Amino acid sequence: MISNKRKCITFFICLVTINLTACSSLSAPSQANHELKTEINTHISEQFKAYQENTNMNCQAALKPVEQQLTQQQADNELLIKTAKKIEQKLNQLQAKTPSSSTANCPKPTVVEQKLNGKVIVGELEWVYFSVVDEHFRARVDSGATTSSLSAKHIVEFERDGENWVRFQLLHQVTDLDGREIEAKIERTVRIRQSSSDKTERRHVVQLSMHLGKLHQMAEFTLADRSDMDYPILLGREFLQDITLIDVGQTYIHPKYKKSDLK
Known part of the structure; x- marks a missing residue:
């Protein structure tokens, strides 16, 4: 009887031991995971804290x-403000010393007439204006030439109302004659001998209205191809005599003609 009881007790103890061992083996991994998570969280917290401290230090250094x-900029601005105030004070003092009624009387500019003994002085080069084309052109003044000359090409003669007329184009390869077409009555025909040749050349003479500054008159021009010349227009003695004097040391003495000059 007693022996049976001992066997039962021994069996019970064995069951309890087995259960405790099984429980111990099941709870061991859970505890290890908890410890690992705790260690990881602690490491992350330490790393984040170190990162924050390093970032703060870098920001402060920058x-x-x-x-x-x-x-420094604030100090400079304060200095500029002080300087400006001093200048303003000095200006106010100067204005207070200056009488308010005083005004500067500047002399009126005087207009120098380009004349001598009633004759208009012209330079070696001048601007001339032709009303027929409403344009200004450069002209060379030459008292050695008898008649004035105009650079012309494509000259065509025709008859109008029983009179001889001519149609031509203002052309010059290096200056400002751009091919404007002009029609004019032929006043006469002349023969011109070039200084570089013994041959004479027949040229038509036309009359055109021309302005040189405030000087205005009808002038005669021979029509010739002046492409090899520096200037498309030459003013000769017939235009210059009795009304002008030439100052070869000056150019463009007279401004370009304006229609308002004669109003």
């Missing part, structure tokens, strides 16, 4: 020169 620049 902001330090900016703060210094701002401080």
